[in-house]
Amino acid sequence: MKFADVPGLAPIKAKLIANVQNERLAHAQLFLGPEGSGKLHLALALTQYLYCTSRSNTDSCGECSSCRKVRTLTHPDIHFTYPTVVKTSGKEPISTDYVQEWRKELLASPFMNTSDWIGKIADSENKSPNITRRETREIVTKLGMKPYEGEAKTLIIWMPEYLAEQSNALLKVIEEPTQKTYFILVAENSDRLLATITSRTQLVKIPKYTETEAQLFLQEKYNLDSKKAEQLAYLSEGNLRKAIDLVESVEDNYSEIFRDWMLACYSNNLKKVMEITEELHKLGRVQLQLFLTNGLAIMRESLLYKTITGYVIKAETDQQDFIKKFSSTLNAAYIETSYEQINEVIYHIQRNANAKVALFNLSLNLRYNFIRK
Numbered sequence: 001m002k003f004a005d006v007p008g009l010a011p012i013k014a015k016l017i018a019n020v021q022n023e024r025l026a027h028a029q030l031f032l033g034p035e036g037s038g039k040l041h042l043a044l045a046l047t048q049y050l051y052c053t054s055r056s057n058t059d060s061c062g063e064c065s066s067c068r069k070v071r072t073l074t075h076p077d078i079h080f081t082y083p084t085v086v087k088t089s090g091k092e093p094i095s096t097d098y099v100q101e102w103r104k105e106l107l108a109s110p111f112m113n114t115s116d117w118i119g120k121i122a123d124s125e126n127k128s129p130n131i132t133r134r135e136t137r138e139i140v141t142k143l144g145m146k147p148y149e150g151e152a153k154t155l156i157i158w159m160p161e162y163l164a165e166q167s168n169a170l171l172k173v174i175e176e177p178t179q180k181t182y183f184i185l186v187a188e189n190s191d192r193l194l195a196t197i198t199s200r201t202q203l204v205k206i207p208k209y210t211e212t213e214a215q216l217f218l219q220e221k222y223n224l225d226s227k228k229a230e231q232l233a234y235l236s237e238g239n240l241r242k243a244i245d246l247v248e249s250v251e252d253n254y255s256e257i258f259r260d261w262m263l264a265c266y267s268n269n270l271k272k273v274m275e276i277t278e279e280l281h282k283l284g285r286v287q288l289q290l291f292l293t294n295g296l297a298i299m300r301e302s303l304l305y306k307t308i309t310g311y312v313i314k315a316e317t318d319q320q321d322f323i324k325k326f327s328s329t330l331n332a333a334y335i336e337t338s339y340e341q342i343n344e345v346i347y348h349i350q351r352n353a354n355a356k357v358a359l360f361n362l363s364l365n366l367r368y369n370f371i372r373k
C-alpha cells in the first residue's frame, strides 16, 4: 500500500516520511487509533516505504519487487502477529497458522476490527482472541534470523491488546533486537495495553477521520454523489469501518418503504402507519436515520421539481414517477414544512429520543401537511 492509498491523514504521513528520510524513525512505534481509523493502513504504507528500492520524497514507487511483496503481504522480512483462537485440536495457535486467512481478510477489508477477524477464523462464536505465549516465542525465533532481502526486519503486531500477560520474551526482543528490526504495534485501546509494552514504544496517535476525509473516501471508493457521501460520512462518525458497513447495508427498498409510508399518511391509514413505524423502528437508530435521510432527498427533489420549470429529477426511474406524483399532491410550502419536520426527527433520534414515538408523531404531522394542501 502506498501512502497515497491511505485515506486522509496528510500531516501524519508527512511526519513519518520525514522521519524515514532523516533516519530518525523510532525502531518501535505504537500506532494508536480508534476503530475505523487508518492505523493499519499507515503501518503498511510506512513499511512499503521503508523497503521500497526506488522511493521518492513523498511515497513508495509501488512497482519495484519489494513494493509488490509488501503489497501482497508476502515479503519474507515482514512479519505479522495478530490475535488467533485455539483450533479444535487444542494446541496453542500461532499467527502463521492463519496466514492465508490473514492475507485474504487484510487485503479485502483493512478496516476490519477484532470481531470481524475472529469471525472469519473461529469455528464457534464464543472463542476469545489471544496472542499466545507460543506466538511470542515464535516471534523471537523469527526475528533472530538474518533478513532475507534488505537489511532490516519488521514486525507488525495488530491488536497488541491481546498479548498474553507474560510476554517477557517479546519485551526483551523489542528492547534489544539481535538484527535491525522495526516494530509497529497497531492498537485501538490504550487501557488494555501492557504498560511494559507502551513504555518501550514511541506513540503515534492516529485520529479518527474527519467528516470531510470520510466523505472523500466514500465518493472515491463507492462513486457516491457528494450529498449521499456527506450524509453517510456524518453518520459514520469518522469510523470508516462503519462507513463501509453503512454503504454496503443500505437497504435498496428504503425508497419503497418511504413511498408506502407517505401513502399511508396521505390516505390517513393509521393502521398501516403503525405497521410501518413498527418495521422502521426495528431497523435500529443508524439505519433509521439513513432511511429518513433518504426520505429527505426525495422531499428535496420533489420541491425542486415543483418550483423549477424543466428540472431533471436526480433519482432512479421508478422513483422519478413517485416524486412527480408526490410533488403534484402538495404545495411547495408544505413540502418544505415536511422536510423540516423529518430533519428535526433525525436530530432527535441522534440524541436518543424514543424513535417509535418520534416516528408516529412525525407521521401525524405529515398527515396534517397533506390535509392542509
Ligand SMILES: [Zn+2]
Pocket (backbone or CB within 6 Å): 051, 052, 053, 054, 055, 060, 061, 062, 063, 064, 065, 066, 067
Ligand atoms: Zn518500490
